[in-house]
Amino acid sequence: MKGINEFNDEYKEDFQLKIGGSQILETNTSLSDMDILCILPKYINIYDFSGEDGIYGLYGRLLLNKIINVNIVQTSRILMIELKIDGIDVDLIYAQIPFKNVTNNFDIMNNEIIEENKNKQSILALAGFRSTIKIKEMNLNQKLFISLMRFLKIWAKNRLIYSNIAGYLSGSSLAIMSAKICIIYPNASLPIAIKQFFIFYKLWLILYFNFLEKYFILFRGWPQPILLNELENEFKKAKEIVEPWKWINKEDNSEFENEFRIFLKINYKSAKE
Numbered sequence: 335m336k337g338i339n340e341f342n343d344e345y346k347e348d349f350q351l352k353i354g355g356s357q358i359l360e361t362n363t364s365l366s367d368m369d370i371l372c373i374l375p376k377y378i379n380i381y382d383f384s385g386e387d388g389i390y391g392l393y394g395r396l397l398l399n400k401i402i403n404v405n406i407v408q409t410s411r412i413l414m415i416e417l418k419i420d421g422i423d424v425d426l427i428y429a430q431i432p433f434k435n436v437t438n439n440f441d442i443m444n445n446e447i448i449e450e451n452k453n454k455q456s457i458l459a460l461a462g463f464r465s466t467i468k469i470k471e472m473n474l475n476q477k478l479f480i481s482l483m484r485f486l487k488i489w490a491k492n493r494l495i496y497s498n499i500a501g502y503l504s505g506s507s508l509a510i511m512s513a514k515i516c517i518i519y520p521n522a523s524l525p526i527a528i529k530q531f532f533i534f535y536k537l538w539l540i541l542y543f544n545f546l547e548k549y550f551i552l553f554r555g556w557p558q559p560i561l562l563n564e565l566e567n568e569f570k571k572a573k574e575i576v577e578p579w580k581w582i583n584k585e586d587n588s589e590f591e592n593e594f595r596i597f598l599k600i601n602y603k604s605a606k607e
């Protein structure tokens with residue numbers, strides 16, 4: 335990546351790249367893109383990142399080096415450069431911190447980078463990365479979390495409800511939702527976690543929006559969430575599919591590999607002889 339290497343040579347003392355998203359959580363698939371946070375000190379302005387000038391701007395340098403499918407996204411909640419490297423879609427995300435430089439021992443979990451930051455796009459980018467780190471540091475059943483996340487990504491993409499821009503599910507939202515299920519059912523098998531995921535969030539949607547409707551007078555003037563019909567319908571369909579699933583001992587939450595194992599109870603009729 336010649337353009338990035340040139341940028342790195344110029345600002346190597348104050349410039350860091352950190353991989354985030356599904357790569358950190360180990361939930362990436364063969365179709366996953368790669369989120370890379372570009373951390374810059376306060377003296378490097380937005381133009382140094384997004385400028386089309388091939389001498390100063392990183393985006394311009396990438397254009398000059400004929401990087402395939404490079405595009406600047408400035409209208410979203412965060413500022414990023416989209417590009418393709420060796421067939422992998424990469425999102426290079428701008429994040430400025432309120433410090434004079436980015437030291438080798440820079441701690442992205444330092445609250446000062448949020449509290450003293452005046453750049454809204456940078457705050458959102460840093461907050462997203464920090465939340466991923468928090469989920470990673472939680473004492474979750476990692477095997478269950480990773481398997482549940484990969485299943486839900488495939489499900490959401492197949493049902494055409496996986497798009498953060500369109501207001502559907504995203505990797506970030508699914509990570510938070512999956513972490514909640516793994517906290518409640520830390521030793522469940524994957525089928526049980528899948529079942530409880532759809533039952534829990536379908537019920538949550540019903541209760542939450544009924545509450546808002548009932549106590550609407552208390553929330554006048556507050557930003558109201560919007561629930562897309564397609565999203566609600568797909569959760570309803572999934573809940574109807576998994577709800578009949580049964581397992582032998584409902585109270586058993588031991589490890590799947592231990593002597594008290596959790597099994598799905600499959601009801602079937604034997605073929606007539």
